[in-house]
Amino acid sequence: MISSGQARLVAREEAALKWMSVSRVVKETLDTYTIYLKPKAGERFSFKPGQFNMLYAFGVGEVPISISGDPEDRDNVAHTIRAVGAVTNSLTRLREGGRVGVRGPFGRGWPMEEAMGKDIVIVAGGIGLAPLRPVVYQLISKRQDYGKVFILYGARTPNDLLYKKELKSWKGRMDMDVLVTVDKGDETWKGNVGVVTMLFDYVKLDPDNTYAFVCGPEIMMRFTVINLKNKGLPDDKIFLSMERNMKCGIGICGHCQFGPYFVCKDGPVFRYTQVKNFFGRHEF
Amino acid sequence: MSGKERPLLINAQDFDGLLSSLKKLGYTTYGPTVRDGAVIYDVVDSANDLPIGIGDVQGPGSYRLRRREDGALFGYVVGPHSWKRFLHPPTVKLYTISSNGKILASVENANQKMAFLGVRPCELQAIRILDKVLLEGEYPDPVYAARRKDVFLLAVNCVEPGENCFCASMGTGPEAKEGFDLCLTELLRPEGHSFLVKVGTEKGKELISSVPHRQANDDEIELASKLLALSRERMKKKIEINGLKDLLYRNLEHPHWDEVAKRCLACGNCTMVCPTCFCTTVSEATDLFLKHAERWRRWDTCFSREFSYIHGGPIRYSISARYRHWLMHKMATWVDQFGTPGCVGCGRCITWCPVGIDITEEVKQIGKRDGEVKVKVE
Numbered sequence: 001m002i003s004s005g006q007a008r009l010v011a012r013e014e015a016a017l018k019w020m021s022v023s024r025v026v027k028e029t030l031d032t033y034t035i036y037l038k039p040k041a042g043e044r045f046s047f048k049p050g051q052f053n054m055l056y057a058f059g060v061g062e063v064p065i066s067i068s069g070d071p072e073d074r075d076n077v078a079h080t081i082r083a084v085g086a087v088t089n090s091l092t093r094l095r096e097g098g099r100v101g102v103r104g105p106f107g108r109g110w111p112m113e114e115a116m117g118k119d120i121v122i123v124a125g126g127i128g129l130a131p132l133r134p135v136v137y138q139l140i141s142k143r144q145d146y147g148k149v150f151i152l153y154g155a156r157t158p159n160d161l162l163y164k165k166e167l168k169s170w171k172g173r174m175d176m177d178v179l180v181t182v183d184k185g186d187e188t189w190k191g192n193v194g195v196v197t198m199l200f201d202y203v204k205l206d207p208d209n210t211y212a213f214v215c216g217p218e219i220m221m222r223f224t225v226i227n228l229k230n231k232g233l234p235d236d237k238i239f240l241s242m243e244r245n246m247k248c249g250i251g252i253c254g255h256c257q258f259g260p261y262f263v264c265k266d267g268p269v270f271r272y273t274q275v276k277n278f279f280g281r282h283e284f
Numbered sequence: 285m286s287g288k289e290r291p292l293l294i295n296a297q298d299f300d301g302l303l304s305s306l307k308k309l310g311y312t313t314y315g316p317t318v319r320d321g322a323v324i325y326d327v328v329d330s331a332n333d334l335p336i337g338i339g340d341v342q343g344p345g346s347y348r349l350r351r352r353e354d355g356a357l358f359g360y361v362v363g364p365h366s367w368k369r370f371l372h373p374p375t376v377k378l379y380t381i382s383s384n385g386k387i388l389a390s391v392e393n394a395n396q397k398m399a400f401l402g403v404r405p406c407e408l409q410a411i412r413i414l415d416k417v418l419l420e421g422e423y424p425d426p427v428y429a430a431r432r433k434d435v436f437l438l439a440v441n442c443v444e445p446g447e448n449c450f451c452a453s454m455g456t457g458p459e460a461k462e463g464f465d466l467c468l469t470e471l472l473r474p475e476g477h478s479f480l481v482k483v484g485t486e487k488g489k490e491l492i493s494s495v496p497h498r499q500a501n502d503d504e505i506e507l508a509s510k511l512l513a514l515s516r517e518r519m520k521k522k523i524e525i526n527g528l529k530d531l532l533y534r535n536l537e538h539p540h541w542d543e544v545a546k547r548c549l550a551c552g553n554c555t556m557v558c559p560t561c562f563c564t565t566v567s568e569a570t571d572l573f574l575k576h577a578e579r580w581r582r583w584d585t586c587f588s589r590e591f592s593y594i595h596g597g598p599i600r601y602s603i604s605a606r607y608r609h610w611l612m613h614k615m616a617t618w619v620d621q622f623g624t625p626g627c628v629g630c631g632r633c634i635t636w637c638p639v640g641i642d643i644t645e646e647v648k649q650i651g652k653r654d655g656e657v658k659v660k661v662e
Binding site for chain 1: 421605
């Protein structure tokens with residue numbers, strides 16, 4: 001019981017740690033899993049494409065993970081997690097019924113409203129497709145609200161491609177262009193080989209009417225921005241999702257500071273004009 | 285309070301009365317005291333706990349106490365502690381979590397009353413800065429909010445600057461202009477030891493009325509302002525604040541970052557003693573049976589490699605980049621984030637740097653070779 005003489009250490013609802021249980025696990029690649037979480041009975045979860053949650057593995061720790069599911073499905077909260085550290089290893093070992101602590105959603109997402117009526121080019125590298133999948137869901141569900149849609153996706157190898165089934169179904173749609181490439185093919189791969197920016201050769205963008213949503217490793221985003229600018233896209237129509245170490249998710253721990261911003265609350269999605277003086281700068 | 289009212293005067297021996305009145309009002313009284321050869325901040329029960337007749341000698345990477353010839357109560361400047369340790373404690377337990385799923389979010393006593401005695405003008409500004417960061421953002425920090433709610437600020441002006449002080453150039457001292465309940469200027473005269481008192485708030489007015497006081501006369505007011513003018517003049521270090529933000533933004537690539545890195549040990553002392561550095565990390569503590577986990581927040585430093593770690597490695601793996609990050613934040617990006625620099629000119633980072641890296645010097649060096657490395661800034 002909290003008496004009147006005590007102050008809660010958690011001031012806002014989304015900042016409170018709560019449990020969700022794993023309802024489904026999809027193995028995407030050798031080390032990457034999509035974990036679907038179910039909110040407590042009677043509760044529903046809403047978020048905006050591009051936002052993230054802080055996920056807590058009991059006894060191990062907490063990490064920021066972008067939400068990779070359908071914003072309209074408020075009963076299954078998806079996170080695509082690559083096992084790269086102690087917490088993500090622990091989270092990806094969870095199976096149905098497992099428990100995950102959740103704080104969130106946090107951060108500013110993609111400019112879905114601002115981009116209404118415009119063409120959209122999504123450029124994703126590797127696991128960078130995860131925070132963009134909610135965008136694709138939303139574009140499909142509100143297809144008439146947007147112009148042409150291009151998805152350019154690159155991964156290291158065919159085995160590293162995420163959401164393979166969905167990629168296939170997106171490719172099958174007549175109302176969007178989906179191009180995929182890998183850095184290195186294998187004997188079964190019949191698609192493009194090369195970095196994601198080479199896919200720009202195959203699409204015709206209307207520079208005056210296109211919004212670009214970009215997420216991937218920083219080096220990939222750097223070259224993507226160069227390509228977009230070469231295509232004539234203005235800086236203020238390019239959006240990037242940044243990644244930095246985070247401990248709190250709410251702008252008080254200082255870890256994700258990036259120039260005059262905290263990535264957790266001012267981002268993770270930034271308009272390129274906001275960050276261009278720092279973006280891509282070595283060790284910044 | 286208009287602040288235009290005539291200052292008051294109390295005798296030094298009545299300082300104790302202020303302290304006991306604060307205690308009667310329910311405040312825990314914190315103030316300077318000597319421990320381990322340094323003036324630190326802790327609970328003080330009476331004026332006798334203060335460093336009476338103690339002074340300090342500071343330099344880059346050096347700090348020594350000295351005995352003064354007089355019985356000054358505040359004859360030293362800032363030591364390794366700052367008030368952030370009470371408002372934003374070094375360690376806080378956030379959660380206790382059981383393997384059966386029970387989450388116990390920690391609570392903070394919302395009725396705590398703290399009185400800070402001997403708060404220097406630069407430290408008042410540091411508290412204002414912490415308010416901005418931890419209280420006035422989108423997600424106020426509940427720990428800070430609970431602790432900050434009822435703080436009595438008894439400030440003391442700095443009539444003798446320390447060797448590493450540069451508050452005058454930062455515009456934060458040596459005289460407190462606002463943000464205090466009471467502000468004292470210590471007057472050591474042949475005719476007696478006293479304090480000139482400025483009242484900042486109703487709370488301060490009530491407190492001062494609990495001890496014998498009178499209106500200060502013209503001589504006393506003039507003496508105090510002379511002392512403060514002299515203090516400003518005697519302050520050796522300074523930073524040119526005009527244009528500093530742009531200077532640093534222009535020099536993100538500059539040979540001096542690497543030169544500092546040759547000396548910097550990346551120990552993080554500067555961030556621990558800094559009265560405004562607020563960064564924290566969270567660590568997990570579990571029992572051996574994994575039945576019980578606790579999440580603890582503790583001060584962190586941007587000088588560690590782990591601070592910027594993301595999968596694959598740290599963003600800032602060189603010390604040069606970490607020093608740049610820290611200095612840029614203090615003097616440039618902080619201004620864009622919170623409206624003022626994150627530096628108050630207290631000089632602690634200079635004193636407590638084991639190799640004596642001096643922020644005022646480093647900034648000068650950057651200015652000297654401004655624009656030597658051309659950086660495209662659009």
